[in-house]
Amino acid sequence: MSRPSGASRSGRRDRRPAPRRPVLDGARLTAYDVLDAVTSRAAYANLLLPQLLGERDLEQRDAAFATQLTYGTLRARGTLDAVLTGLVDRPLADLDPRVLDLLRLGTYQLLDLRVPAHAAVATTVDLTRAIVGAGASGLVNAVLRRVAAGGDRARWLETLDGEGDDRLALATDHPRWIVQAWREALGDETPDGEAELEAALQADDAAPEVHLVARRVPRAELVEQSGGRPGPWSPYAVRLGGGDPGLVPAVRSGAAAVQDEGSQLAALLLARAPLDGPDAAWLDMCAGPGGKSGLLAAVRPPGVRLTAADRAPHRAELVRRSLRGEEDVEVLVADGRQPPWAPGSFDRVLLDAPCTGLGALRRRPEVRWRRTGDDVPPLAELQAALLERALASVRPGGLVAYVTCSPHTAETVAVVDAAAARDDVEVLPVAPLFPEVPDLSRGRYGQLWPHRHGTDAMFLALLRRTR
Numbered sequence: 001m002s003r004p005s006g007a008s009r010s011g012r013r014d015r016r017p018a019p020r021r022p023v024l025d026g027a028r029l030t031a032y033d034v035l036d037a038v039t040s041r042a043a044y045a046n047l048l049l050p051q052l053l054g055e056r057d058l059e060q061r062d063a064a065f066a067t068q069l070t071y072g073t074l075r076a077r078g079t080l081d082a083v084l085t086g087l088v089d090r091p092l093a094d095l096d097p098r099v100l101d102l103l104r105l106g107t108y109q110l111l112d113l114r115v116p117a118h119a120a121v122a123t124t125v126d127l128t129r130a131i132v133g134a135g136a137s138g139l140v141n142a143v144l145r146r147v148a149a150g151g152d153r154a155r156w157l158e159t160l161d162g163e164g165d166d167r168l169a170l171a172t173d174h175p176r177w178i179v180q181a182w183r184e185a186l187g188d189e190t191p192d193g194e195a196e197l198e199a200a201l202q203a204d205d206a207a208p209e210v211h212l213v214a215r216r217v218p219r220a221e222l223v224e225q226s227g228g229r230p231g232p233w234s235p236y237a238v239r240l241g242g243g244d245p246g247l248v249p250a251v252r253s254g255a256a257a258v259q260d261e262g263s264q265l266a267a268l269l270l271a272r273a274p275l276d277g278p279d280a281a282w283l284d285m286c287a288g289p290g291g292k293s294g295l296l297a298a299v300r301p302p303g304v305r306l307t308a309a310d311r312a313p314h315r316a317e318l319v320r321r322s323l324r325g326e327e328d329v330e331v332l333v334a335d336g337r338q339p340p341w342a343p344g345s346f347d348r349v350l351l352d353a354p355c356t357g358l359g360a361l362r363r364r365p366e367v368r369w370r371r372t373g374d375d376v377p378p379l380a381e382l383q384a385a386l387l388e389r390a391l392a393s394v395r396p397g398g399l400v401a402y403v404t405c406s407p408h409t410a411e412t413v414a415v416v417d418a419a420a421a422r423d424d425v426e427v428l429p430v431a432p433l434f435p436e437v438p439d440l441s442r443g444r445y446g447q448l449w450p451h452r453h454g455t456d457a458m459f460l461a462l463l464r465r466t467r
């Protein structure tokens with residue numbers, strides 16, 4: 001995987017004549033540029049990295065290495081910082097942020113990749129000299145040599161000597177508060193306790209498969225076009241082993257799209273639930289960017305009108321694009337807490353609530369360190385307010401599906417339990433609607449997990465307004 005500095009053929013800076021400077025390694029430079037953007041302007045690696053890889057024309061092998069470096073370094077930040085803390089003579093927060101990112105990049109290679117120590121150190125020192133200056137490169141050289149002398153991750157974990165959740169947090173690259181949130185979320189449904197907790201945490205560290213949704217194309221045709229295989233749970237899902245989904249004809253035409261199979265089940269929850277009485281008006285209350293609306297539009301029975309709303313105008317615009325070509329749909333820019341529609345207007349409402357997104361940690365390597373436990377209470381308050389309005393938006397007897405891409409108890413069970421305590425609300429168990437999906441029950445609700453289902457950790461709940 002590694003390449004000595006000087007062997008790179010790619011990256012704009014590589015091609016510049018630099019007689020007295022080392023030729024920079026394109027993969028490592030790209031990884032550094034993403035780390036720097038994540039640190040300095042809160043960029044999202046999953047959006048920026050593909051853009052840079054496209055612009056820089058890296059060879060496939062280098063692009064794969066850049067991806068591994070970027071995602072691995074971002075995910076492992078807690079462990080890397082724990083190692084570095086003991087080796088730098090000042091608080092890490094007092095370092096030049098560029099130097100800290102370079103130290104993390106080098107340390108990740110030493111701990112987790114089979115990059116020879118001399119290559120990991122030398123290439124990081126070269127990068128530091130070019131990006132920050134010669135003074136900083138001395139510090140990076142000295143610190144990385146000490147990291148290398150401490151051995152790989154397993155040896156460093158012994159040295160750091162954490163116990164219980166601290167050990168688990170370091171070993172699986174999660175902040176401690178997320179370890180605790182996962183333990184609580186797995187709770188009583190966990191047959192093998194700690195072993196499953198560790199499996200759940202480790203699953204956040206593996207690259208997810210790409211899933212497609214066959215909206216307006218038979219799934220068998222999408223399987224053939226994409227070379228994928230049918231997803232096990234959603235009748236519309238195709239799981240790809242590899243390849244660029246953008247090249248699949250049905251994706252290009254809009255008849256199919258990229259969508260996690262768990263998100264497909266969340267939309268199907270609303271569509272599948274049995275309903276007495278009229279069934280003509282559906283609402284997707286927090287619809288942007290329109291993934292679930294797209295599937296709802298495709299699977300609704302004839303005669304159902306779909307309204308999709310989002311507070312953010314640019315997100316509503318994405319919903320419009322996702323619903324292009326669909327008839328009998330309406331897209332609104334609206335705050336679900338103060339909706340423009342009259343109470344009781346809908347037969348079914350999907351509330352895919354804004355949440356921490358902790359259920360999609362596989363896709364966003366930096367999110368686990370960007371989020372903190374303090375983010376949860378204000379979101380839970382917003383979720384409760386939106387759920388109250390969602391219940392007011394359905395007619396008596398109407399259904400509300402409450403879903404989040406987070407398994408955190410405060411955003412899921414606690415929000416729905418509080419609403420279900422009302423005497424005009426009834427909980428409908430989720431698992432019987434998906435008999436094909438094993439280990440779905442979280443009490444009366446449903447919980448998908450990457451380690452169990454190969455999906456994002458979507459939470460699913462179904463409520464009926466009784467009067």
Ligand SMILES: C[S@@+](CC[C@H](N)C(=O)[O-])C[C@H]1O[C@@H](n2cnc3c(N)ncnc32)[C@H](O)[C@@H]1O
Nearest residue numbers: 286287288289290291292310311335336352354
């Ligand atoms: C989890 S995302 C929805 C994802 C979407 N259902 C999909 O499948 O593509 C939550 C959305 O809620 C929107 N949102 C946040 N607060 C809102 C509010 N008060 N009213 C309506 N939408 C809101 C956000 O703009 C965001 O697009």
